[in-house]
Amino acid sequence: MTTSENKNAHSPxxxxxxxxxxxxxxxxxGSLRGISRIFGxxxxxxxxxxxxxxxxxxxxxxxxxxxxxxxxxxxxxxxCENGAKATLWELDEKRADAAFxxxxxxxxxxxxxxxxxxxxxxxxEPLRYDAARxxxxxxxxxxxxxxxxxxxxxxxxxxxxxYASGHAGLEASYLYxxxxxxxxxxxxxQSSNMCHETTSVNLKxxxxxxxxxxxxxxxxxxxxxxxxxxxxGTNSPRFLHTLKAAVERGCKIVTFNPVRxxxxxxxxxxQNIMQMITNHPTRISNKYYQVKPGxxxxxxxxxxxxxxxxxDAAPGTILDHDFIAxxxxxxxxxxxxxxxxxxxxxxxxxxxxRALIVEAADIYIAxxxxxxxxxxxxxxxxxGWLNLGMYCNLLxxxxxxxxxxxxMSPVRGHSNVQGQRxxxxxxxxxxMPAEKLKAQFGIxxxxxxxxxxxxxxxxxxxxxxxxxxSLGGNLLRALPDRExxxxxxxxxxxxxxxxxxxxxxxxxPGKVSYILPCLGRTDIDRQASGPQAVSMEDxxxxxxxxxxxxxPPSDKVRSETAIVAGIAKATLPPNPRLRWDxxxxxxxxxxxxxxxxxxxxxxxxxxxxxxxxGFYRGNPARDRNWKTESGKAQFTPPxxxxxxxxxxxxxxxxxxxxxxxxxxxxxxxxxFSDRLRGxxxxxxxxxxxxxxxxxxxxTEGQTVTLRSQIDDGIERQIGGLKVTPYDLPDGTVAxxxxxxxPLVPLSYHEKNSLTPAYKGTPVEVRA
Ligand SMILES: Nc1nc2c(c(=O)[nH]1)N[C@H]1C(S)=C(S)[C@@H](COP(=O)(O)OP(=O)(O)OC[C@H]3O[C@@H](n4cnc5c(=O)[nH]c(N)nc54)[C@H](O)[C@@H]3O)O[C@H]1N2
Ligand SMILES: Nc1nc2c(c(=O)[nH]1)N[C@H]1C(S)=C(S)[C@@H](COP(=O)(O)OP(=O)(O)OC[C@H]3O[C@@H](n4cnc5c(=O)[nH]c(N)nc54)[C@H](O)[C@@H]3O)O[C@H]1N2
Ligand SMILES: [Mo]
Numbered sequence: 067m068t069t070s071e072n073k074n075a076h077s078p079x080x081x082x083x084x085x086x087x088x089x090x091x092x093x094x095x096g097s098l099r100g101i102s103r104i105f106g107x108x109x110x111x112x113x114x115x116x117x118x119x120x121x122x123x124x125x126x127x128x129x130x131x132x133x134x135x136x137x138x139x140x141x142x143x144x145x146c147e148n149g150a151k152a153t154l155w156e157l158d159e160k161r162a163d164a165a166f167x168x169x170x171x172x173x174x175x176x177x178x179x180x181x182x183x184x185x186x187x188x189x190x191e192p193l194r195y196d197a198a199r200x201x202x203x204x205x206x207x208x209x210x211x212x213x214x215x216x217x218x219x220x221x222x223x224x225x226x227x228x229y230a231s232g233h234a235g236l237e238a239s240y241l242y243x244x245x246x247x248x249x250x251x252x253x254x255x256q257s258s259n260m261c262h263e264t265t266s267v268n269l270k271x272x273x274x275x276x277x278x279x280x281x282x283x284x285x286x287x288x289x290x291x292x293x294x295x296x297x298x299g300t301n302s303p304r305f306l307h308t309l310k311a312a313v314e315r316g317c318k319i320v321t322f323n324p325v326r327x328x329x330x331x332x333x334x335x336x337q338n339i340m341q342m343i344t345n346h347p348t349r350i351s352n353k354y355y356q357v358k359p360g361x362x363x364x365x366x367x368x369x370x371x372x373x374x375x376x377x378d379a380a381p382g383t384i385l386d387h388d389f390i391a392x393x394x395x396x397x398x399x400x401x402x403x404x405x406x407x408x409x410x411x412x413x414x415x416x417x418x419x420r421a422l423i424v425e426a427a428d429i430y431i432a433x434x435x436x437x438x439x440x441x442x443x444x445x446x447x448x449x450g451w452l453n454l455g456m457y458c459n460l461l462x463x464x465x466x467x468x469x470x471x472x473x474m475s476p477v478r479g480h481s482n483v484q485g486q487r488x489x490x491x492x493x494x495x496x497x498m499p500a501e502k503l504k505a506q507f508g509i510x511x512x513x514x515x516x517x518x519x520x521x522x523x524x525x526x527x528x529x530x531x532x533x534x535x536s537l538g539g540n541l542l543r544a545l546p547d548r549e550x551x552x553x554x555x556x557x558x559x560x561x562x563x564x565x566x567x568x569x570x571x572x573x574x575p576g577k578v579s580y581i582l583p584c585l586g587r588t589d590i591d592r593q594a595s596g597p598q599a600v601s602m603e604d605x606x607x608x609x610x611x612x613x614x615x616x617x618p619p620s621d622k623v624r625s626e627t628a629i630v631a632g633i634a635k636a637t638l639p640p641n642p643r644l645r646w647d648x649x650x651x652x653x654x655x656x657x658x659x660x661x662x663x664x665x666x667x668x669x670x671x672x673x674x675x676x677x678x679x680g681f682y683r684g685n686p687a688r689d690r691n692w693k694t695e696s697g698k699a700q701f702t703p704p705x706x707x708x709x710x711x712x713x714x715x716x717x718x719x720x721x722x723x724x725x726x727x728x729x730x731x732x733x734x735x736x737x738f739s740d741r742l743r744g745x746x747x748x749x750x751x752x753x754x755x756x757x758x759x760x761x762x763x764x765t766e767g768q769t770v771t772l773r774s775q776i777d778d779g780i781e782r783q784i785g786g787l788k789v790t791p792y793d794l795p796d797g798t799v800a801x802x803x804x805x806x807x808p809l810v811p812l813s814y815h816e817k818n819s820l821t822p823a824y825k826g827t828p829v830e831v832r833a
Contacts, residue, residue: 091347092299092306094334096741097147100729104151104736107185109159113616117588118153121145124678128612130156130233130587131731133478133605134302135282138679141337146303148728151736156586157616160187162568167193167202176573180543180804181735184567189583190620195575202572202581207624207632210580215636217560217578218533223250224514225532227522231257231539232480235587235600235612236489237656238626239482241649242537243490243498245634248509248644252516254491258483259519260544260822264445264454265476266487267819272458272700274693277484279473279685280437281606285312287471290433293321293351294362294457295443295825296477299329299742300728305477306333310348318429321351323443324359324723324795328742353426358417358795359721360447360710360826366456367704368412368423369430370404373463376431384431386465393690394462396701403703415707417795435471436461446825448711450816455702462699468690478605485603488667488683489660493518502663507643519545520820523812526554533560534576535633537626542571543733546810546822550780564629569733585625589618594651598625601657601675608680609668627653711814712776714797714828718762719775720754722827724803724810733804745790752831753792753800762831764789772799774809775828782809799831
């Protein structure tokens with residue numbers, strides 16, 4: 067179905083004939099049931115209920131789930147179903163302690179489901195892998211830190227990799243980035259390397275900023291919001307309140323997504339008693355277009371073509387000529403290429419008719435202020451750079467970047483993924499200025515660029531990487547090409563996991579392997595000077611403090627800040643200016659260091675971090691200060707109409723997209739209910755539309771094998787996937803991340819940033 071009208075508004079929730087089970091709107095009673103299920107699962111307490119009541123409010127805990135804003139004036143309950151799940155998951159009463167690891171060998175745990183591994187509970191003491199017994203056994207902190215330090219001293223600095231998932235606060239992250247450089251390397255890959263790296267690298271060249279240009283305020287002033295490949299209802303549900311308010315003001319919402327995602331269709335606000343009682347949803351998208359995976363460049367080309375045609379018909383009325391002339395470069399060349407594309411090509415590549423694309427472009431033109439939202443549907447493609455380039459082009463044509471109510475707005479994933487980059491986590495020298503390292507600590511910064519996650523993974527495969535530290539995360543589930551990497555991981559001399567719960571990555575221990583249990587954000591972080599707050603940055607570049615209030619899982623669990631400092635101290639030669647113990651005793655001192663290294667972003671950090679709504683660190687593009695090579699915003703000439711690196715070829719070949727369910731946070735699987743998509747019970751499934759099922763002679767529930775068509779001499783396939791009918795464009799199959807990750811080659815990634823192309827892999831479907 068590619069029709070555009072969203073007819074679901076104010077009617078009983080329609081059952082889609084292509085969808086197997088009944089499903090409710092986003093929010094509503096379903097979200098409350100979801101929360102109460104997890105509450106029961108983890109033994110929820112009154113402490114947990116109190117933390118939820120203060121979640122995302124000034125002085126409370128900042129949610130460890132997504133990076134959506136924490137408003138200065140929070141709602142009565144400023145949390146969503148998934149934030150509650152993440153919080154309760156961390157407050158788990160169960161313990162994955164020494165007794166648990168004594169009972170279960172690593173080989174046995176390998177047969178467990180990801181869900182069951184994390185359900186074992188919170189890690190509560192440091193553990194070292196004992197190969198002879200195939201078990202993790204308890205060890206003292208001193209022994210752990212000393213041995214890790216000795217191994218890191220023994221190898222060459224560039225043989226070590228320090229990975230960070232976007233959870234840890236700015237304090238631990240800054241020390242981690244400093245530690246790497248003091249050791250002599252910048253191998254600091256981060257989860258964003260699998261995520262919005264496409265944004266960080268390409269947006270920077272187009273408009274001179276690696277992050278979005280909007281703030282929450284813009285959503286009160288926009289006339290249209292476009293959504294390309296971002297699933298709000300599942301991945302940033304508190305955004306739905308902002309959208310509902312915009313819709314009620316008359317703002318138009320237009321969505322391009324191969325999947326009809328519930329949250330972008332309709333929403334029942336769980337805090338609105340009348341809406342809850344009547345189950346009368348608010349329609350979110352006015353128009354919903356089921357673009358083909360990788361078809362967005364073509365859509366954007368079509369929209370731009372129509373904008374140019376309207377300008378030709380009434381010169382001087384459609385384009386923002388002043389803005390284009392004074393603020394941008396490359397318009398003429400780009401416009402010429404757009405004019406040259408054929409509508410028939412655009413229709414074939416996008417899977418949408420000219421009439422539908424024109425309809426969307428007319429909404430774009432009618433709106434004075436437009437915000438462009440996007441997520442993984444644009445970034446995780448080989449030509450992700452051009453997805454973003456074309457999206458910028460469309461906005462720039464009418465001056466929609468750098469003024470109130472308009473802008474480019476990537477929605478970030480992890481709660482502090484953006485902030486970690488701001489304080490120095492990243493493989494380039496630019497991430498942490500060399501002159502500051504010298505002045506503050508007397509350290510000579512490494513000049514060689516470090517490894518991002520794709521290069522670090524290649525290093526594990528070819529043996530050039532010898533030690534892998536992980537500050538959070540679960541690389542062996544999150545990365546592409548899992549089977550190859552899982553086989554190579556045990557060859558590492560050292561693996562160190564700083565984690566809250568057991569996960570699959572712990573089960574491929576290196577020759578020496580440690581699991582170091584850390585505090586989560588909800589826990590009280592007691593240090594010598596008293597309980598400590600930590601801080602993080604949201605998707606709108608606002609920075610907040612967060613104060614944990616739950617009793618930690620055990621007295622043997624340490625803060626991420628203390629663990630990073632402990633390893634650094636055990637590794638580095640003494641340097642009186644690296645005052646690890648004093649910093650751990652009082653995080654204010656670390657924030658002073660951050661403010662000294664990054665004065666433009668963090669002045670008065672300690673004073674401002676607890677202010678309602680956080681403090682804004684600014685964005686040059688928002689002020690039309692273009693930090694690009696030319697000093698202007700850059701139009702990007704399109705060289706192709708497809709975002710796919712390789713199209714599927716042959717009768718039974720399709721493009722695979724990998725999805726997150728409503729019941730997971732990345733590799734953490736809370737349960738098996740993808741309520742918003744009406745999919746229950748199993749994650750070993752493959753979705754396709756009924757027409758494609760008939761064409762391939764497949765029946766509902768039949769199991770099939772998917773085989774990757776990318777040919778690099780390595781065979782990649784996964785069997786036992788249950789065919790499930792679903793409303794998708796022709797030529798498209800969908801399944802779950804991380805289950806389907808072995809199908810995506812490590813080498814199949816976005817061109818400039820190396821972000822894995824998880825949304826556009828050509829696969830054969832075999833009965
Ligand atoms: N509950 C929950 N919340 C999360 C997460 C989670 O796993 N669970 N993960 C967090 C993280 S780290 C991140 S990065 C964000 C991710 O949040 P999103 O950016 O929303 O990422 P995805 O859910 O992977 O995919 C987004 C959408 O892209 C669509 N899509 C796929 N291919 C294409 C395409 O070619 N074109 C277009 N236009 N659309 C396409 C999919 O149908 C899907 O609806 O969410 C964060 N929040
Ligand atoms: N096929 C496919 N693959 C993908 C994606 C996709 O869309 N499709 N998306 C990609 C994206 S966007 C991302 S961001 C990556 C995510 O990749 P990662 O960030 O590596 O993975 P997570 O699942 O977020 O990490 C979960 C683990 O983090 C630990 N943890 C949780 N909370 C904390 C904490 O507070 N501190 C510490 N130290 N540890 C903690 C727990 O042990 C938990 O098991 O996956 C990528 N992989
Ligand atoms: Mo992400």
